[in-house]
Amino acid sequence: MSFFATIGQHLYDDFVVEGRYMYILQGLGNTVVITIFALILGLALGVISSIINVFYANGKRGPLMRVLKVIVSIYITVIRGTPTVVQLMIMYFVILTSGSPLVIAILAFGINSGAYVSEVFRSGIQSVDYGQTEAGRSLGLSANQTMFKIVLPQAIKNVTPAIFNEFITLLKETSVSGYVGIQDLTKGGDIIRSITYDAFTPLLLVAGIYLVIVIGLTQIQHVVERRLQKSDRH
């Protein structure tokens, strides 16, 4: 049998027979859902915890700030210090033993991503000249107004490449969802392999789909960067 005929047979067995392409489609759907919601959760956690870190570093050290600072420090240390897949399994088997696996995965990946986003934003915020904060405060703006209207918009521009890096990492990290029985894109391809004993074709397709999504994300990154750079033209 020629190479192309073999490929054709594999494609037929892997994806057409018994509607097996649905493993890929459903998996892709789950991967996208987990990634998007984990992304939103991670951004929220990351921005909040980075602001707590920066305010603390700038000398805001009331009792509440001290408590928040300790929580944030523990959060970042523990999350960055343990493997994502272990965190996912702890979330699934120890902390939330009932509930939708998808929601559990979103929580696990979102909390994980937040720790990295936090450090990215902290560096972004601290890269904005402190004179910007002083200018804002000297006009009578509060610390929060200065942070959200003056410092963060500039920080976001600085961190865009690093944040998209984190998005891309997050998307690919969700491929361990199969460890807790979630049928994501990777698991979908793996199920087909276990049925047809053909590893090459489904894994190649799965890898190709991740690659296409990442290329799409990169394109979005370029558009976002161009829009944020409109104040840089000379």
Add this chain to the structure above:
Amino acid sequence: MIVIKNLHKTFKTDDGDLEVLKGIDAEIKDGEKVAVIGPSGSGKSTFLRCMNLLETPTSGEVWFNGTQINVPGVNIDEIRAQMGMVFQHFNLFPHLTVKANITLAPVLLKRMTQQQADERAIELLKRVDLVEKADAYPSQLSGGQKQRIAIVRSLAMNPKMMLFDEPTSALDPEMIGEVLEVMKEVADQGMTMAVVTHEMKFARDVADRIFFLDGGHILEEGTPEQIFDAPKNPRLKDFLSKVL
């Protein structure tokens, strides 16, 4: 307008404590223009920055319009909104257009609607001859233009007083004049001003009173004539011989 009593400021550094202000007493009256001169590292900027609490005094009292402002419970944002500040490095907001730089604070602090603030911005930009730059970004401006915009940004809050922290020190020489001119115009309109400066001619022409700071103390204060024509303190004489 501003009364300062026995002001001390110590910075904690890795090499130990650095006492920058060692007991300063000063008063600036309504409508008065005060120039602060002195050698580098004499504490001029720290002194100015203590007036709107960008630096927190280590001890001493800062009073603004009859209220002591360096005590707990004072709404410092409210006070700062009445005290404009112009920085050596302009500190315009690079992500905002010139007009947005000017209107941000008045609108955010609900002093004006966006429309009122826009009108006020255009009016102020006309005064400094930069109305055609309203929609430009700071990166498209020269240093002199940036500083004129920074002054306008402070004026948009209708402050009762303006603090200038070496406003021409970061400028190319040919741009100093245009900024001093705007400052002169602000002075002529009766604004209370405190100006840390190395521009002795400006200090002589515009200031009502001059403080000479050295080593964390006001060593001499007086009218421009007293300071420049009949200096008494030997350190002031030495300083003037170097800068004039």
